[in-house]
């Protein structure tokens with residue numbers, strides 16, 4: 021009998037983990053690789069946050085915490101939701117977990133019955149479909165048009181909804197496209213949800229602070245407060261505060277759902293790390309200049325990446341408005357041959373070609389549910405981004 025459970029066989033490891041292994045191997049062989057696969061800021065966590073964590077540990081804050089998270093941290097999260105979006109949640113309706121990833125996972129695990137459908141705009145963060153599958157649900161990817169930055173349209177949403185739809189999962193700004201939904205776009209989508217009272221909304225707002233437009237990020241509940249009774253908000257400190265390794269994410273929603281997620285958490289991981297919670301408390305309630313400083317650096321890199329990639333023959337690039345990714349379409353390069361005569365049939369072939377012949381590591385778009393594309397992360401130095409683009413320009417010109 022196979023020791024591995026069937027549900028594990030439904031899912032696959034994350035592609036960035038696989039990319040890391042290949043990059044490490046090439047570097048061992050002495051090859052120079054510019055790694056544009058990473059999904060995390062390349063900055064150290066700001067020092068005032070480190071100091072707060074050390075002080076908490078030294079004070080003896082090293083024991084189990086409340087399963088839903090330290091009340092002081094939940095109060096700071098409440099303030100953040102109020103300040104950012106004008107949304108007021110009592111601390112009982114807030115849960116702290118081991119990264120936004122665990123909030124999403126627990127939200128699905130607490131609600132999805134076998135065969136329930138979850139609508140996921142494609143391209144999507146790679147973990148969403150696998151988390152749905154792991155919980156017995158059916159991911160329903162919905163793809164839109166590259167020209168509109170693959171943003172979900174009201175018509176496509178309406179067509180995807182069935183009597184089995186449990187959730188719509190919205191991620192703005194989006195990983196992997198960097199697309200940001202405007203107030204009007206959100207209002208149109210929320211109008212559709214209003215017509216389908218059985219559909220819940222999960223908003224993954226992990227990149228909300230990495231918005232390069234003149235307007236602040238708008239939350240769907242600002243345009244449709246009536247949907248609050250069926251919405252789970254997901255956020256965290258990983259991306260905005262360069263704190264991916266601390267593993268702090270949080271959610272807010274109707275108390276019955278938060279309680280169910282807390283029960284699940286109490287029987288799996290318990291409350292997350294006490295020292296990390298102290299760090300997150302300082303991140304949210306301490307000086308906020310670091311967030312704007314990171315955003316400005318990412319914006320300059322975004323501009324460099326868009327300019328450089330636009331000069332790569334055969335790529336179509338839409339300017340992203342947030343997060344730290346660019347998502348070019350590469351269909352014009354498919355069907356060409358390398359100088360050695362190898363056919364570039366898929367986006368994965370092209371990504372492999374850029375790795376070998378340009379020394380640039382990327383992630384193929386098929387991993388995100390949209391073949392004929394790939395993701396470029398600009399969580400890297402300006403110098404590396406510029407060099408990577410030049411190398412890709414030269415390599416693309418050699419394709420016949």
Ligand code: PLP
Pocket residue numbers: 059118119120121122145191194195224226256257258264268269
């Ligand atoms: N949601 C999206 C869209 C992400 O890109 C990521 C991380 O890459 C996460 C959630 C997970 O965030 P965390 O590190 O807080 O678990």
